[in-house]
Amino acid sequence: MSMLGMKWKLHGTGKSIKPGHVVAPDERLAWPLTIGVGMQHVVAMFGATFLVPIITGMPPATTLFFSGIGTLLFLVITKGRVPSYLGSSFAFIAPIMASQQQFGVPGALGGVVLAGVALALIGAIVQKFGAGWINRLMPPIVTGAIVALIGLNLAPAAKMNFDAAPLTAVITLATIILVSVLFRGIIGRLSILVGVVVGYVVAMLRGEVSYDKMEAASWIGLPHFQTPEFHVGVLGLFVPVVLVLVAENIGHVKSVAAMTGQNLDGVSGRALMADGAATVLAGFGGGSGTTTYAENIGVMAATKVYSTAAYWVAGIFAIVLSFSPKFGELIA
Structure with a gap:
């Protein structure tokens, strides 16, 4: 089975995973199981992906749309070698909120676009000259710590949800x-x-579930798209975000490489370029900046399924859901 030139071979019988084995990025389980794993990835990213736009006042459905589009773009640019989901980055919360106060939502979106361009340029440099200089600036102990801290940053949100019910x-x-x-x-x-x-x-x-807003919402509708404006004043707010995204992205790629036993150094630059391109696209349409998700890496570690086919399912499913205002109200 192939999709946009990407092919996956069936892992064993496609119905089970032997102890000590993993489903590699270029493999897949039977499609019903692959769809199930893909839906699990969607569930894993829901909390953070919806929390960021809710906090910053961005449209959740639009963010979900560009999250799905960004994931598919990431898979294409990395040639299906890096299984990862691109969701809303918490690193963008502070600069988006700060820039909105002075330049409004369009100005904040302009900052998102500029951050994405910078990230893509760094990715191009890494792809051309290697990631050695980044490894020296940010060794594994640094990138690993950043990934861990990003995960720990979700703890307050988890506690808030726990306290609510x-x-x-x-x-x-x-x-x-x-x-x-x-x-x-x-x-x-x-x-x-x-x-x-x-x-x-x-x-x-x-x-504990209210259906009032969901019942009032329509079943099908377009996400709310917005265009960016560019102001020099937002540069200082978004430059630090790029450093966080670089460390986060490289840390996640290294984590996936360690879990799959594959050498992914050759696609580190592509992963950064893909993340940057997805962020640029989101900024031009009204979505929040994207990043590779530790939550989904956790799902892979738990399931031992590293198939990129599952991420195609997740990305497509996210796009479909973004066209349902009723679903957006249900999640929110």
């Missing part, structure tokens, strides 16, 4: 743990998706 949160967490421990097959590898479904049902039964 403690019983539902405990049941969701317990379900994920129990499914992971009790089921060794593919069901165990979909523990996060199962946990979210169970948690949502519990929340619904406990009356």
Whole structure:
């Protein structure tokens, strides 16, 4: 099976993963299972991808749209060698909010575009001359720490959600743990998706889900697109973001390389260029800046499925969902 020139060979029978084995980026499970894993990646990115636009006042559906588009663009530019999902970057929250106060949303979008251009240029330099100079400036201990800190930055959001519905949160967490421990097959590898479904049902039964705004929203509608404006004054706000994105991106690529046992040094530049291109595209359309997601790397570590086919599913699914205002209200 191929998609835009990318081909995946079936992993074994396509129905299971032997102990100690992994599904490589150029492999896939049977399509029903691949779709399930892809949906799990969508679930994993929901929290952060929607939280960033909610905090900054950007349209969530637009951000979701460019998240899906950016992921597909990333897979194409990296030639399917780096399994990763591109979601909203927390690094953009502070500069977007600061620039909005002086230049409005268009000015903030201009800053996002400029950050993406800078990231893509750094990626081109890395692709041409290698990542050695970045490795010297930001060795593994630095990039690893940054990836860890970005993950820890999600802790306050998790605590806030936990405090809002403690019983539902405990049941969701317990379900994920129990499914992971009790089921060794593919069901165990979909523990996060199962946990979210169970948690949502519990929340619904406990009356913790409001459907008022969802019922008022239409089933199908276009995301709200906006165009950027460029101001010199935003440069100082967004330059530090580029450094964070470089460290984050390289750290994630190294993590994937370590987990898959593959040498991905040759595509580090492409990964940066792809992230930059996706961020530029998002900025020109009204979305938040993107980055590779540690949450989805965690899903791969748990499932042992590193297939880029699952990310194609996730990206396409995100794009489809972005055209449903009703879904946007449901998640928000």
